[in-house]
Amino acid sequence: MIGRYAVRFAALGYLTALLALPVGYVFWRTFRHGFWPAWHAVTTPEALHALKVTLILAGIAVPANTIFGVLAGLAIVRYRFPGAGVFNAVVDLPLALSPVVVGLALLLLYGRGGWLGGHHVVFALPGMVLATMFVSLPFVVREVVPVLREVGTEQEQAAATLGANAWQTFRRVTWPAIRWAIAYGVVLTTARALGEFGAVSVVSGRLEGQTESLTLYVQDRYQAFDDVGAYAAAVVLALIAVTTLILMTALKPKEETR
């Protein structure tokens, strides 16, 4: 019994020290002078624009990487094609690569003098979208692949013998089996897309009111000694992420019957 409590205490203590304390502190600092100063800080034109940029980035990267993730997962698990192993490994590259490297790579490729330079990619929204897509790419794939492996192919074969074509089989058999893995992947992708700093920072050029996402705005405010502005924007980021998590948990039935 003592052992069990010790484990719980250790786990909770670890979480408190590493997660709850810093996040809680940010919340506390934000609302130290009440709600309205924080509200005014996040409703300045610059803050709203940064929020809009962040939502655009996530709004493009998340659906794109979700569709790619499902297709890539199906390709990796269901079909044997030459280079499948390499493909599977390359999908993980964004996890291993430092975001700064990603940013620099995009800068070199699309920047002035780069192979694909001169198309208003770098120091503009398209470059930031590319950077966000790059860093948030693996999450849906990584959630979907193990579930697809576990489900196996027999249910799909059964559907085929019962007359279902490829699309009907996907919609009625494969999709219900992987949808929660996709949902979880989407949450992770969203969190990563919202929170990305390094890669976006390098390619954005950080033009205030133009190519500043919310994370960049936080740093900008912080360096300008506008503590409330920085903390309030950070809280907005945290709230969006938490809302995504809560939405998924609420949508998911209490007990999946499997």
Added chain:
Amino acid sequence: MIEAGKIVKRFGDFTALDDVTVEVEAGSLTALLGPSGSGKSTLLRVIAGLERPDAGVVRLDGVDVTSVPPQQRGVGFVFQHYAAFKHMTVWDNVAFGLRIRRRPRAEIKARVAELLDLVQLARLAKRYPAQLSGGQRQRMGLARALAVDPKVLLLDEPFGALDARVRKELRVWLRRLHDETHTTTVIVTHDQEEAMDVADQVVVMNGGRIEQTAPPRELYDHPANEFVMSFVGPVNQLGDAFIRPHDVELLLEPNGSTQEAMVQRLVHLGFEVRVELVRDDGEVLSAQLTREQVEALELQPGQIVYVRPTRQTVFT
């Protein structure tokens, strides 16, 4: 009627089916019997269209379906591990094929109800597969396959994952079902007793080839070769001769054509007793006797008896 002609199927270097030809009569129940790796499941999957043969032709009711996808073959397939749609209720599982075919709602309702009655799952219609026993899941699998009125019903080791008692129940039940519906049926099994019990015709496979095709009785009485003889029932080998345990007679006195052996062990299997014997040259054999015979001979372990085959088979 199913015809599979000169089927070849390779997986890399492994030849799963090596020039296999089978004919299954319309309305019959045929068993594909063989050890694991003999190609029996692969042959079934080729008939269903789930595997594409490297060579050969598959015909259903005289129509060449070799390049027709499984969706359009009109076969019902039952999987060893059920392949139940886990997120659907029993009712939805059985209705799946009918919904795909966009049948009218009333027709689906009636047909599913009828099938659930047939497989005795009407009470469990709203359950999910995870809430069913193995036997119930497989009955659901069968109902699901039958829902679309398949031309042929293919069962891949359908009772392989079930315990012995349920296996036997379902086997009897499958035979009865077949006698009512007369759907052309092929069942894959590695259990010779199951094959002999349920099928009109048994196809014995080994190493990607067919060893013999015959009705159960003929298979047992006139096996084509050593493999079939030893696969379809227990067998003793004495020199070149093969003898079934029930064709071994035990005598208390030698009579010229007998051989001496010592009783090692008596195994009581209800009405029958298996007598395990060892000859003085070290060869082991077993005899199958009734309880009365054993009692009349007053057999005891360690006792010396005289063995005489009443019937033996020699393959040349």
